Amino acid sequence: MQIYACVTADGGSAWGAAKPEAELSQADGRVVGHHFEGPTWEAQDGSRVAGSVIDQAPAPKPHAVAWLLLSGRASGSGMLAGTRYVLRRDTDGGEKPAGGCTPGQTTRVPYTATYTFYR
Template sequence: MSIASFAARGAQIYTCIAGEGGPVWSAAKPDADLAQPDGRVVGRHFEGPTWEIQDGSRVVGSVIDQAPAPQPHAVAWLMLSARATGSGMLAGTRYVLRSDTDGGEKPAGGCTPGQTVRVPYTATYTFYR
């Protein structure tokens, strides 16, 4: 059962790291606001991945499945298992779905170790019990 859905707007942050074959972009770290359908920002999404709502509830997720986004240059759609804390809106969350993504894909081409880039993205995050 869905308990909440939020529109996310922000960036996927990539850092260039040394890889076996040369420098590569790291896995993304999100930095986004979470908004209700009326546009009111009620929380944030950040590294972990973690979602935190202003009522104090928090969810930390772990990817269990993914599918390529239908939009070109968009981050994948994800299904995550979740661990919720707090007694607010997200209490009892067991799964999170990231869908409707636009943008956020890691840069194409090479990089210089230590270089960081913020790639704008939007998505919908739906929380399930």
């Protein structure tokens, strides 16, 4: 999910930046971790990566969140140890709602993506 909160902006209101809340799954569907605000990815073995956006590109699919390249700061030992970059691609869904909003309101928008972790 991408979670958006409505904020006051330019004398009106608008949907703010997204906060992710997602499970990380292998191709076979096995859950191996989760993705949350930061952006941060944490494997079930306790290793984690915090990311900072380096670059982005519009998604080829309509209403999909952008593709991202992020630098990574890894911690712990395990699956995500040593990760230096994270690539988000093949996104589907997750874009901010098109309509207006009331400050304080939140909405959850489903999305999928492929995340690749590079050491």
